[in-house]
Amino acid sequence: MSDTKPIRLGMVGGGNDAFIGAVHRIASRIDGGFQLIAGALSSTPEKSIASGAALGLVPDRTYEDFKAMAIREARLKDGIEAVAIVTPNHMHYPVAREFLRRGIHVICDKPLTSTLADAKKLVKAVESSDALFILTHNYTGYPMVRQAREMIANGDLGDIRVVQAEYPQDWMTEPQDNKQAEWRTDPARSGAGGSVGDIGTHAFNLLSFVTGLKTEALAADLQSFVPGRRLDDNAHVMLRFDGGARGMLWCSQVAPGNENGLRLRVYGAKGGIEWDQEDPNKLWFTPFGEPKRLMTRGGNGAGEAANRVTRTPGGHPEGYLEGFANIYAEAARAIRARQADEPLPPEVVFPTVQDGLTGVQFIQACVTSSSRNSAWVAL
Amino acid sequence: MSDTKPIRLGMVGGGNDAFIGAVHRIASRIDGGFQLIAGALSSTPEKSIASGAALGLVPDRTYEDFKAMAIREARLKDGIEAVAIVTPNHMHYPVAREFLRRGIHVICDKPLTSTLADAKKLVKAVESSDALFILTHNYTGYPMVRQAREMIANGDLGDIRVVQAEYPQDWMTEPQDNKQAEWRTDPARSGAGGSVGDIGTHAFNLLSFVTGLKTEALAADLQSFVPGRRLDDNAHVMLRFDGGARGMLWCSQVAPGNENGLRLRVYGAKGGIEWDQEDPNKLWFTPFGEPKRLMTRGGNGAGEAANRVTRTPGGHPEGYLEGFANIYAEAARAIRARQADEPLPPEVVFPTVQDGLTGVQFIQACVTSSSRNSAWVAL
Amino acid sequence: MSDTKPIRLGMVGGGNDAFIGAVHRIASRIDGGFQLIAGALSSTPEKSIASGAALGLVPDRTYEDFKAMAIREARLKDGIEAVAIVTPNHMHYPVAREFLRRGIHVICDKPLTSTLADAKKLVKAVESSDALFILTHNYTGYPMVRQAREMIANGDLGDIRVVQAEYPQDWMTEPQDNKQAEWRTDPARSGAGGSVGDIGTHAFNLLSFVTGLKTEALAADLQSFVPGRRLDDNAHVMLRFDGGARGMLWCSQVAPGNENGLRLRVYGAKGGIEWDQEDPNKLWFTPFGEPKRLMTRGGNGAGEAANRVTRTPGGHPEGYLEGFANIYAEAARAIRARQADEPLPPEVVFPTVQDGLTGVQFIQACVTSSSRNSAWVAL
Amino acid sequence: MSDTKPIRLGMVGGGNDAFIGAVHRIASRIDGGFQLIAGALSSTPEKSIASGAALGLVPDRTYEDFKAMAIREARLKDGIEAVAIVTPNHMHYPVAREFLRRGIHVICDKPLTSTLADAKKLVKAVESSDALFILTHNYTGYPMVRQAREMIANGDLGDIRVVQAEYPQDWMTEPQDNKQAEWRTDPARSGAGGSVGDIGTHAFNLLSFVTGLKTEALAADLQSFVPGRRLDDNAHVMLRFDGGARGMLWCSQVAPGNENGLRLRVYGAKGGIEWDQEDPNKLWFTPFGEPKRLMTRGGNGAGEAANRVTRTPGGHPEGYLEGFANIYAEAARAIRARQADEPLPPEVVFPTVQDGLTGVQFIQACVTSSSRNSAWVAL
Incomplete structure (x- = not known):
């Protein structure tokens, strides 16, 4: 695994007590490929603020609302390059849409959406965006x-x-x-x-x-x-x-x-x-x-x-978090390739919006x- | 497991090379509950004779034909008390019928028959016989x-x-x-x-x-x-x-x-x-x-x-043959109870014609x- | 496994409640290679008689004493051809000696003896006998x-x-x-x-x-x-x-x-x-x-x-008793070869007195x- | 696992191709408890520089020599707070000594040293230092x-x-x-x-x-x-x-x-x-x-x-890296407690120089x- 300059990452959902948010954070960190710097971590503003503080986010980058986050981060010079969406299913589409339309890459938990209608709209949103969409069907990692x-x-x-x-x-x-x-x-x-x-x-x-x-x-x-x-x-x-x-x-x-x-x-x-x-x-x-x-x-x-x-030799078991991190590692390679306007290396594989x-x-x-x-x- | 006076057993099918016939013979022998003394071991007369000799049956008790066997054994003073049927499926019914109608207990391989019509006829044959019918769904053993x-x-x-x-x-x-x-x-x-x-x-x-x-x-x-x-x-x-x-x-x-x-x-x-x-x-x-x-x-x-x-203490594994032998052991207990006109002990369990x-x-x-x-x- | 004319077997030890005696009896029976017809099943005469009856031995062939059994069985026309010794360890040597000196083949439980002195004497007893000595280190089966x-x-x-x-x-x-x-x-x-x-x-x-x-x-x-x-x-x-x-x-x-x-x-x-x-x-x-x-x-x-x-195809597990029975099966082949004055087939392997x-x-x-x-x- | 402000970490050894260096880096990163900012990654100066660059260290914090690193980092305002030693065994003592005497906490791979004499000297070096010494017998994690x-x-x-x-x-x-x-x-x-x-x-x-x-x-x-x-x-x-x-x-x-x-x-x-x-x-x-x-x-x-x-619920396996990271997590808690002049929480357990x-x-x-x-x- 390479140790590279980390991608600036935001997170929507994943406040205190949310199992999958913590998993995404660890997975993003294992290879040093991402650094979490912004978040709208809860649908409740106070919980969002408290969770941001607990994660060491600066107050300035802790948002009460995902849309506000998308708008502001897209304008910042050092704004996030990618966002992890770890909300309940019905929010995947509305959240992803806001980031995709602003060119921010999306790493989204599964299942894709809570309805088939949303899923189809999300496919279109991805197609009309320059940003990448990675679905964390982590077991493929x-x-x-x-x-x-x-x-x-x-x-x-x-x-x-x-x-x-x-x-x-x-x-x-x-x-x-x-x-x-x-x-x-x-x-x-x-x-x-x-x-x-x-x-x-x-x-x-x-x-x-x-x-x-x-x-x-x-x-x-x-x-x-x-x-x-x-x-x-x-x-x-x-x-x-x-x-x-x-x-x-x-x-x-x-x-x-x-x-x-x-x-x-x-x-x-x-x-x-x-x-x-x-x-x-x-x-x-x-x-x-x-x-x-x-x-x-x-x-x-x-x-x-x-x-x-x-990452480790045979007999030194890797587990769930390493498998999950492999999705993030593929995402990092894909994002860096896209940013450099290079084709994605053919061996890089991750679940797509179409899989979703x-x-x-x-x-x-x-x-x-x-x-x-x-x-x-x-x- | 008790060591008791063995039940006189015949076999139909199970000639040379037939896997399941050998299994039935071992299963009948493990606890000493049965002794094989007669057989119509193949649908081909010569193979039947040769197989009988190989198993140590006396020529007099080796039959070319299952019906002849049923008729004669039923008349002998020391004729078989039970028969094991290990033929291909389509023969289960016609063979079982001949023995059941002569009061000889039947231990039959599964599935019960090759057709539903035969299965229903076999149920009736069992109901109108004094003899027992045991189906060797051996995994229940x-x-x-x-x-x-x-x-x-x-x-x-x-x-x-x-x-x-x-x-x-x-x-x-x-x-x-x-x-x-x-x-x-x-x-x-x-x-x-x-x-x-x-x-x-x-x-x-x-x-x-x-x-x-x-x-x-x-x-x-x-x-x-x-x-x-x-x-x-x-x-x-x-x-x-x-x-x-x-x-x-x-x-x-x-x-x-x-x-x-x-x-x-x-x-x-x-x-x-x-x-x-x-x-x-x-x-x-x-x-x-x-x-x-x-x-x-x-x-x-x-x-x-x-x-x-x-049969053996924990950690000394029992296997397929012991499980199969348990069906025979239950059959032996059931046959002895029936012969003594006693009710079957309630804990004795074996697959029946109805299960078949x-x-x-x-x-x-x-x-x-x-x-x-x-x-x-x-x- | 062949089904052959059974070898006439006696047993010393292995009365009621003795785990290993029951194991030897089943092992001797699985392939039909032996038939138990005589025994001195306990060091207590009454228990010996009762155990013999429970195993279906005729009273005439149930002995109160192993030496008496060796002497008489050796003289009978249909006397035992082999004896299984399943006593506590310290009796292995004195019992084996009596049968070996009379040409009766010995199948003996392990360890060979309770003392090294006895073990050496038993080696000599085997060397000076025409009979075979098989030690049931059963796991080799x-x-x-x-x-x-x-x-x-x-x-x-x-x-x-x-x-x-x-x-x-x-x-x-x-x-x-x-x-x-x-x-x-x-x-x-x-x-x-x-x-x-x-x-x-x-x-x-x-x-x-x-x-x-x-x-x-x-x-x-x-x-x-x-x-x-x-x-x-x-x-x-x-x-x-x-x-x-x-x-x-x-x-x-x-x-x-x-x-x-x-x-x-x-x-x-x-x-x-x-x-x-x-x-x-x-x-x-x-x-x-x-x-x-x-x-x-x-x-x-x-x-x-x-x-x-x-004995059975892959996936139909064999267990402890089958492994034990393989020692008996090898013993049967060896005994039949010895009786026929033929060399032992080279592939027949069993634990010997020297292993003991x-x-x-x-x-x-x-x-x-x-x-x-x-x-x-x-x- | 808490997400806290990371401890500034240096590394001695662990250049390109060194298996255990990469493991320490991942382990230090999983919970966000450490950030690697300095290193003397090889005994060969050129390899040391190249490895530092590959890991994203700034040139200014990449050292050709561990002693120079200890001296300078101890003087820097934002110098490292802890150092990971992942050299061959014979270097553990000389390297650890330089950092311990300057109050920099040491996380050292096992075995403690290559000689008993060195081991005893290292025990003394720890005793006379305010800094902590943590030995990565990682399986205890x-x-x-x-x-x-x-x-x-x-x-x-x-x-x-x-x-x-x-x-x-x-x-x-x-x-x-x-x-x-x-x-x-x-x-x-x-x-x-x-x-x-x-x-x-x-x-x-x-x-x-x-x-x-x-x-x-x-x-x-x-x-x-x-x-x-x-x-x-x-x-x-x-x-x-x-x-x-x-x-x-x-x-x-x-x-x-x-x-x-x-x-x-x-x-x-x-x-x-x-x-x-x-x-x-x-x-x-x-x-x-x-x-x-x-x-x-x-x-x-x-x-x-x-x-x-x-970190993860049952059935989502954790592996070697998470176990290793637990040593780092304990180290982080211990270092923070020591820096705050607080007693170490009694449940915090890690292998010590005495274990080494x-x-x-x-x-x-x-x-x-x-x-x-x-x-x-x-x-």
């Missing part, structure tokens, strides 16, 4: 996920036949009243999907990223097991891909014993791979008719795609299919 | 499967919400021409289901046995990935259970790196369990809000249901749903 | 142990440098008063070693069997942690092998959380292997500079040595070294 | 290591009886000529220990930190397996602790298939724990007589000591014992 993608692209598995993706959690097994759960179970802020939006999109993005397959249609059965819950907390989905491959996707927030059990298994005519987010430094490669092989990050068998996002749109379409299709008694719905 | 069932019945998981069952294999990843594969891919002998019949029924039986849930309906998407294959080699199934629980079931014979990956995960309002056939001496119990607990066969936490089918009928209905529903573009089909 | 041995003999690991063996248990963490513990902690019946005799010898035998290395010397530190215990319940041992390789061996009966954690790791100049008795169907092979490979019993990569002692002597020397060396403040003691 | 330590201090395991520590690697299986290997195998720069110094000290420090046990004596058998190697590349050590507990320690750089297999197992009269550095977010707790419990970082069962050094001295004594004792044919040597 793990080195062994890159390895899996490279191997499939190389044909090591042969034609893909079967994809099994899952993302079980357990934290909503009982009714929750904390802040994390509150907005995630509110359709107005989260969107039409509950677990499918919050974690199903991660699983879907991961399988799409790794396999390169385009999803043709899906059939879904969504449930809300906890009484009073307004959005799904468990979802069963069958998938059909262009070219004939088939898949299943399960996500759940009510599966006791599971923390963040994102897991992907892909099988082709020549071999398979298996990856587990909770043990992310390993990748099983199972060529048909041969002993299973355990490939390790930084270790034997890891190829170029994995190694270029690797596909994710919102996935959520919508799940909800639609489930409401039609699991009929197949095209994506 | 594993001690930690019994443990899981007992815990769920005790309410340790609370109301069941989500069931995830899977059974991936890889041996049919490429076209096969061995004997094992040949009849399993022939609709005339195997029935309408390929992977759903051969292994999907095991996963379905296991989840039904452990959870006690009755399946209300299913939606299935079946595929034949290998060119020329006439039956499914991969199946994706969504399940709805009486009472509102939901499930997914995946079975595959084309998933490289998987040998016999039968795995069951069940989640309720209070906790979950996870069990893996390839590591069968362990059972994860995950009470919500507490550290995960690893329970072991013969070890701490194992209860009465597991212990009564346990449900399994064939499962196969049929999968095929029907898949042909209707995955519409929900009642079971 | 596991298929993947055979695989490891074959790979090392083939040079797949290069010159061996480092051996790590361990066998932790926890059942004696607190004072025990059950029968299993009672004689094992009594020097008069168990010998000079506690944990080193009961389980250390297994680890030592396993590492010797797999690597083929001869131990030159050892340095040991033995402890008795539980107050009042007269023999070691934990032992730390350093090993030096002929040719320069080095090793460590740890055995313990006071390590909470360990059931039968026998584990072997061997490293050479070109690669390593790792095997764990509690997960015995797998063998890690780690060629230097390549991804780790997981080899499975019955699966890809398993070679001839493993396959000939394999080495094991007793190992125990003695551990005790001696520990008493000399861990000085190196030649073996 | 992992949350679940803190958890294990807290549980043992709480008595959850009862009196400790047995400690098993190991740290196998494989990277020196064959002769190496890269820079990492070069100085580590040179006695002049590395000290008397090879593997015992480089990784054995980590294992020893970890077991001491977690158990709180003081080592009374050790017996060691050191080997150099690779021809021409001047220092040990494999070491077997037996340990005796004050109070009667016993232990074993194995470290190796020639064990193919092992990357950084640091693993600790501790057993007491009431229970055990097991921890593996390559899977650091998990801790097994095995109370005697109960099912094993898997505790997770950020998850159920994690206590105060773990939670205060935890004990580590060098451990190395020396291993070498001495091995040269005396593994005689017990007091520590």
